[in-house]
Amino acid sequence: KGGLVLDSRAGWEKGGGEGPAVIPGKPDQSLLMAAVRYDGYEMPPDKQLPAAEIALLEKWITIGAPDPRVSKAPQRDPAKLWALQPIIKPAVPEVQETTWPRDDLDAFILKRLETAELRPSGPADRYTLLRRVTLDLTGLPPTPEEIEAFLGDSSDRAYEHVVDRLLASPGFGDHWARHWFDLSCYADLADITGNVLIRDAWRYRDY
Incomplete structure (x- = not known):
């Protein structure tokens, strides 16, 4: 609480919001002792430590609180x-191949490529472009009908229309929700046996 960590000497020396948790040689002035004695604080909160363990902590602080641990955090x-x-x-970087960038962002990419003595790949054909964006946004390849429609659309906004359609599709939500479920470790059940149901977990899933 209050940023207090006890995994190293530096942790209890710094303490939390009320200062150091331990003052070496002075158990009666150490917040840690007050907490385990339930004197204004209660740690651990569910059950007080046995008297023998409290006495051991007091002795440790009295002899100077030796602690060789170094925090790994x-x-x-x-x-x-x-x-x-x-x-x-x-600032937008200057590049050698000035005709390649279509916007400022491209200039940053090209500058990095030129620094590594690399050249950008050529533009993708329309089928490859459609396949890439469909896989990126929905996790699935385009259908034959979608391919035919895109290849037959010669308007300047054909690609923009495809992106808008994919972003509005249920497949986009399904695909990217899977990533969030992985990050949140989502599950309807709390154990592998299937016996412990997490109540109302479906609300998060549906949301």
């Missing part, structure tokens, strides 16, 4: 979190 400065950084507009 990566040290990060919250202020440097990428999501908290101000939005900036980087």
Whole structure:
């Protein structure tokens, strides 16, 4: 609570929102002792530690709280979190092949390719383009009817119409919901035997 971690010396020295959890040599001034004694705090909250274990903690603090552990958690400065950084507009890089970029984003891609002494691939044919976008958005290849319709559409917005159709299709929701289910470890059941049902889990699935 309050950012308190006890997995290393640095953790309890820093403590949580109320300061260090342990003051070496001073058990009566250590918040950890107050918590296990249920003196203003209660830790663990469900059941107090046996008296022998509390006495052991008190002795440990009295002799200086020796603790060789080093936290394995990566040290990060919250202020440097990428999501908290101000939005900036980087300068569009200069490229050698000036006819290839269609917009500013292409210029960044091309600059990276040129730095690696690579050339961009040529434009995909219409069938390949349709297959790629359909697989990306729905996880399935286009149907013969969809292929025929796209190849027969010579308008400038043919590809845009395909993207709009795919984004509005149930297949788009089904495909990308699977990724979110994987991330959330979604399941209707809580065990592999199928005996423990997670109540109302279906509401999240349907949502």
